Amino acid sequence: MELTDKLEILADAAKYDASCASSGAPKRHSVGKDGFGATTGMGICHSYTPDGRCVSLLKILLTNYCLYDCQYCVNRRTSNVPRARFTVAEVVKLTKDFYLRNYIDGLFLSSGIIQSADYTMEQLVQIARELREVHQFRGYIHLKTIPDADPALIAAAGRYADRLSVNIELPTQDSVQKLAPEKSVHTIKLAMGSIRRKLDEKAEEPKSPRFAPAGQSTQMIVGADASDDQQILKTAETLYGSYKLKRVYYSAFSPIPQSPKSVPLAPPPMMREHRLYQADFLLRSYGFQVDELLPKTGNLALDIDPKLAWALDNREHFPMDLNRAEPHMIARIPGIGLRNAQRIVDLRRLRQVRYADLTRLKCSMKKISPFIITADYFPVNDAGPSEQLRRAMAVPAQQLNLWPELQAA
Template sequence: MELTDKLEILADAAKYDASCASSGAPKRSSEGKDGLGATTGMGICHSYTPDGRCVSLLKILLTNFCIYDCQYCVNRRSSNVPRARFSVDEVVKLTTDFYLRNYIDGLFLSSGIIRSADYTMEQLVLIAKKLRNEHQFRGYIHLKTIPDAAPELIAEAGLYADRLSVNIELPTAEGIERLAPEKNVHTIKLAMGSIRRKLDEKEAEPKAPRYAPAGQSTQMIVGADQTDDSTILSTAETLYGSYKLKRVYYSAFSPIPESPSGLPAKPPPLMREHRLYQADFLVRGYGFQAGELLPSAGNLALDIDPKLAWALTHREHFPLDLNNADLGMIMRVPGIGLRNARRLVELRRARRIRYADLARMRCSMEKIKPFIITADYRPQNDTAPSETLRRALADAPQQLGLWPSLQEAA
């Protein structure tokens, strides 16, 4: 098979893995050095670093052959799809050639399991090792680790990769047992734990060899079984706390040709995936707990974002006086992000916050109006029912005339 044909098959097969962001990679440059690649340049890719840089990644599988038969996976053993396999040197050549053509800044490499977990992991590590040692590649490398592989292989992977990930795939042990019976959630968590220990060792001893400086991540499939968002978020919260994950990624289940009968015939709404990402960000960055966003079993609302949903069910906290509230509560106001919350706290050390200050900061003004008090503004009707607010703020922003503009404080 021609290399281009392999690339077409194995790049397409990799699209189902969402956990390819390059957040957290250290800045490295080949400028003035005998090295190849960088993580500082702008690219054509769809992954973004925390400071907003777009980083292009060659996202491929080493092979889509697999000895496992996970029902939700298009590359499962019983799936009738075209198969291909790269050699180690072919992946190295593609990565370096694509970089020299300015197509990419890094590599995201995963694989189906061939022969054994150890053999597959050895191949992935060898690719990263050759790129780093033989080609002096300083670009971003993300390796998907094989949970059943020997711990020493996973440990070695972290010496060459910027980020490691171990996909848990499904949020419950019951789901994994039913849809991926050849996988073991205990083994997956052992692999996550071994990576965390290595990261902790590096943190305790900064002079130790570099080890996965961008940390580890995982992915959960949404909608492949009946698990609700409450359970998914609780699982994510536990994973963040137990394994210091940088990110949990959510991938909406996509029905595949000749799917087993136990899988849904239709995908979940893509908005459900989007709401999970929003809720996840609130847990990671805003101090929310999963149980606050979904105090009972069920799914996140699709018509409004999770922060607004929380505010509408906790009207006792609003409207919030921005000149007196603490940072933690300001961050919970719909329409105010982390950065602007901190800027408001800094501003009020010099003077009182006014309504125009929020507009200058480009806060979401129509969303924010019902929930704030400033030195020169308070909502005229702060007792409007939550359901009325929900209808006004949900799907028709052009109708947000419910809250009058500037009102003098009483």
């Protein structure tokens, strides 16, 4: 098979893995040195960096042959899809050629399981080693870790990769046993634990050999099983706390032709994936707990974002006086993000915050108005009942299954 044909198959097969975005890679460049490739201080992302630059990774599988028969996976053993396999030399060549043509900033490499977990992991490590040591590649490398592989191989991967990821895929042991019987949540968590220990050792001994400076991440598939959003977010909350993951990524299940009957025949609304990302951000950055966002079992609302849903369910906190409220509570007001919350706190050290100040900060005035008090503003009649506010701010029903634009905090 021609290299271009392999690339077409294995790049397409990799598109279902959402966990390739990253940040936190160390700053490297090749100015005045042998070697090539670079990263910025903010790391590399497959779409846009925080300063708005569009960057990209070569995102491929080493092979889509696989010994496993995970029911949700397009590359499962029983799937009727075209198969291909790169050699180590071919992946190294593609990475070099694509970078030197200014197509990419780094490499995201995953693989189906071939021969054994150790053999597959050895191939991934060999690619990263050759790029770093033979060709002096200084760009970003993200390696997908094979959970069943020898811990020594995972440790070796961390010496060459900027980020490692171990995909848990499903939030419960029962779902894994049903849909991916060759996998084990216990084994996956052992791999995550070994990576965390290595990261902790590096933090305690900064002069020790490098190890995955951008940390580790994972992915969960949304809608392949009966797990609701509370179960998914509870699992994410546990993973963040126990393994210090940088990110949990959520990927809406995408049925393929001839999907087995054990998985749904229709995908979940794309808005559900988006709401999970919003809720995840509230867990990581705003100090929310899952039980606050979803006090009962069930799914996040699709028509409103999770922070607004929380505010409508907790009206006793509102309207909130911006000149008196604690900073972490200001950040919980719908329409005010972390940056503007800090700007409001800084401003009120100089003078009282007024309504016009929020306009100048480009806050979402329609969203925040019912929830705030300023020196010159108080919402009339407590802004109306929660159901009325919800109807006024909800996403139109016809848009709920479309990929949404990112909304303001």
